[in-house]
Amino acid sequence: MRLALPRWSGTLAVKAAVFITVMCCALAALLGVLVHVSVTNQTVGEARDLALSRLREATEAYEAGEMLEWDAGVDPPDLPASLRTLALAGDRGTMVGEHRGRPAMWAAGPVDGNRALAVEVDYSQGARTIAGLDRAILWSSALAITTTLLVGAFAVTRVTKRLHTTARVARRISAGDLDARVDDPRTKDATRPQDEVAAVAAALDTMAGSLQGKLLSEQRFTADVAHELRTPLTGLHAAAELLPPGRPTELVRDRVAALRTLTEDLLEISRLDTGRETVEPATERLAAVAERVVRASGTDTEVVVVRDLAVETDRRRLERVLGNLVANAHRHGHGPVSVTVDGAVVTVRDHGEGFPEYLVSHGPQRFRTEGGARGHGLGLTIAVGQAEVLGARLSFSNAEDGGAVATLTLR
Structure with missing residues (x-):
């Protein structure tokens, strides 16, 4: 089953932040491991050399019959079992363990009588050094990751902000606002570095012009x-x-x-x-306007009033829109044709084959008709243009049981 990610997870800023975080964590972990291993090897090596040196001295003293130092003994109880086994097998070795509850570096070797001679060296300072180093690595890594993430997010946000501006201008242009421009400052100053975003912005402005x-x-x-x-x-x-x-x-x-x-x-x-058409608003009852348009068309069109409403509009332009919709319904559709007034929404419907798919998806196109229909495709284009002048919205759809539906929504 495919997991559905939230919408924000697909943004460039989030992807960049995740990438920066992962790379910083990986780099911090790699450097931390390298430093930890290096310092640990050095600390343990120094303690091991010291313990082996003490073991040699203790072995010489034991064989000479001299008294052993306080840090040496035969078969001490705290000697790690694995190191004891190694010494009894005739070998020498070292191992980090504990002695009286504190870290210690043990060195052990065989002596006569199948016994183990062991020396312990205090390893508390080395253990504290390594623990302190690990904490410093963790804190410095967290600080470095946070700083890098903030700086990276700031840099990426500046880029994505410019991209969003470019996308917003592109949408305005596609909506018909050909005066929209990105006007990226980088494209106007030749001394500033021209990045890819500036190149896209310049190309979009050139295309729009x-x-x-x-x-x-x-x-x-x-x-x-x-x-x-x-x-x-x-x-x-x-x-x-x-x-x-x-x-x-x-x-x-x-x-x-x-x-x-x-x-x-x-x-x-x-x-x-x-775009220089002006509106001459007046208060009009939509039901009266619809009935007047139907009478002027001379067609057999039913007017259905669900809820009448008085609106501020330009009567001449509104009649032009409704007249074109009624004429189009009779010219390209089949009866019965009805005009329904429901508040600020006026619907014109026929019972023909419906609007072509391209018209429903993209709106009317000039000089384009389908199926051998008469006309030039200008009536609906004018209706859409006049609706925009009125500040209304004209949409086109097809009814489920057949027929074209044009819906005019006044504001």
């Missing part, structure tokens, strides 16, 4: 084309009105009207793209 320039160019092109088409279309519409009645005249007038509608939609989109 390039994207903004291309988008503005496209917006200007769309607006210019729409404006240029307006004049000849006006003349063409006037000429079409002068044609004699008949089927060809009706076809010409219908195509001219469609072209005029397309041109007006392009002009409206270009105005929305500039």
